[in-house]
Amino acid sequence: MLKKYKSNKDSRVIISQLMLPSHSNFSGKIHGGYILSLMDQIAFACASKHSEAYCVTASVDRVDFLKPIEVGELVTLKASVNHVGNTSMVVGVRVESENIQTGKMKHCNSSYFTMVAKNNKGESISIPGLILENKTAIRRFVRSIIRKEDATLRRNRFKESEFEPESHLEILKEYNVKINL
Numbered sequence: 113m114l115k116k117y118k119s120n121k122d123s124r125v126i127i128s129q130l131m132l133p134s135h136s137n138f139s140g141k142i143h144g145g146y147i148l149s150l151m152d153q154i155a156f157a158c159a160s161k162h163s164e165a166y167c168v169t170a171s172v173d174r175v176d177f178l179k180p181i182e183v184g185e186l187v188t189l190k191a192s193v194n195h196v197g198n199t200s201m202v203v204g205v206r207v208e209s210e211n212i213q214t215g216k217m218k219h220c221n222s223s224y225f226t227m228v229a230k231n232n233k234g235e236s237i238s239i240p241g242l243i244l245e246n247k248t249a250i251r252r253f254v255r256s257i258i259r260k261e262d263a264t265l266r267r268n269r270f271k272e273s274e275f276e277p278e279s280h281l282e283i284l285k286e287y288n289v290k291i292n293l
Contacts (some may be wrong), residue, residue: 117241119191123162125154128188130211131181142181147207150189151175151223152235155203158191159227163239166230172202173224173259181220185209194249195256199236200228202256224259246290 129150137143152169159167181187187209195202207220231237244250277293284291 119243125158151205154189154191155225158203162193163229168229170226175223179218181209194252196242248260
């Protein structure tokens with residue numbers, strides 16, 4: 113059987129939603145948890161379109177809230193598949209908000225969701241490959257490879273069984289901590 117390949121254009125998803133007072137936190141800004149929920153939903157939709165299967169969120173790589181979102185702004189989320197493995201894919205999600213009275217746009221955050229395709233038994237299944245059609249697609253794919261390698265290095269750098277606090281005490285002098293060993 114020939115392996116199937118799809119372009120990220122085939123699974124791109126864009127949604128927009130008006131931000132209501134019910135979405136706000138105690139300071140009157142849109143609650144970050146609400147935005148995270150929207151991001152997870154669009155990542156699911158994008159991954160499911162690519163894989164033609166039910167998908168689950170395996171991980172989220174950094175969510176930096178760059179700018180606050182106000183009640184009354186129109187939030188647009190854009191998602192596309194940046195990288196694929198055998199059963200998983202990295203979906204890039206970009207969040208922008210627009211003041212609908214002035215038309216002013218702002219980039220609020222971007223994040224990367226690793227999604228895994230599953231069958232009806234909950235087992236991971238193979239997904240189509242990704243056609244890289246331009247320089248941006250190649251850059252995003254390679255960036256995902258490097259991000260995955262960096263995450264593995266971070267995880268392995270401070271294994272509990274190998275960690276020696278004494279070798280890090282000097283650097284801690286620069287921080288607002290008190291050490292009582």
